[in-house]
Amino acid sequence: MERISSGASTSREISTSPENEINFTIRKCRVEDLDQILEIEKTSFPNPYDRSLFTHFLTEGASGFLVAEKEGMIIGYLIFTNQRKLGTIVSIAVSPEYRRRGVGRRLLEATLNQLSGKVNIVELQVSAKNEDAIEFYRKFSFRQTAILRMYYPNGEDAILMSRKF
Numbered sequence: 001m002e003r004i005s006s007g008a009s010t011s012r013e014i015s016t017s018p019e020n021e022i023n024f025t026i027r028k029c030r031v032e033d034l035d036q037i038l039e040i041e042k043t044s045f046p047n048p049y050d051r052s053l054f055t056h057f058l059t060e061g062a063s064g065f066l067v068a069e070k071e072g073m074i075i076g077y078l079i080f081t082n083q084r085k086l087g088t089i090v091s092i093a094v095s096p097e098y099r100r101r102g103v104g105r106r107l108l109e110a111t112l113n114q115l116s117g118k119v120n121i122v123e124l125q126v127s128a129k130n131e132d133a134i135e136f137y138r139k140f141s142f143r144q145t146a147i148l149r150m151y152y153p154n155g156e157d158a159i160l161m162s163r164k165f
């Protein structure tokens with residue numbers, strides 16, 4: 001799935017410390033979450049998915065669609081598939097104001113837990129320019145397996161990353 005981050009994050013400036021920790025829950029996405037997910041999407045990607053694609057993932061197109069919820073507000077989401085022992089992270093995004101507070105980590109850990117025992121490998125594609133996301137995935141033992149030259153419509157390369165189970 002094609003994903004290029006807008007690179008609008010200022011998250012590098014936020015150091016991880018106990019005061020940065022926030023309380024939130026991870027749960028399955030519901031249709032009423034989509035408005036807020038679309039807002040996160042618009043602030044996270046220059047080529048945001050539209051409502052019909054999210055609805056597709058919610059109803060039939062994905063094996064899992066998780067959200068992070070803080071006091072009734074959606075602050076992140078992750079969509080994944082599981083086909084023939086191959087898990088794929090289709091998309092993940094966290095609200096810019098909540099990045100570097102462990103939201104992406106919890107979403108990814110919940111996904112890996114759900115895929116555990118069902119897949120041999122989990123993979124994803126990320127823009128070669130999306131250093132934040134590449135660092136995030138590396139932190140969770142994803143490693144580069146290929147470069148897909150000129151993969152995106154704007155000519156950017158994609159990196160294929162994977163993690164064995």
Ligand SMILES: CC(C)(COP(=O)(O)OP(=O)(O)OC[C@H]1O[C@@H](n2cnc3c(N)ncnc32)[C@H](O)[C@@H]1OP(=O)(O)O)[C@@H](O)C(=O)NCCC(=O)NCCS
Pocket residue numbers: 003004005009011012016044045091092093094095098099100101102103104105106125126127130131132133135136137139
């Ligand atoms: C990638 C993304 C989902 C990470 O979410 P997050 O909630 O900020 O990540 P976390 O706070 O859980 O980070 C967990 C660890 O990943 C690494 N990490 C996360 N963001 C990082 C960054 N910008 N730079 C370096 N390392 C980073 C760190 O090791 C971090 O642990 P630490 O904060 O204790 O150092 C978020 O930056 C985002 O939404 N980006 C825009 C959308 C996007 O690019 N999605 C991926 C498309 S393939």
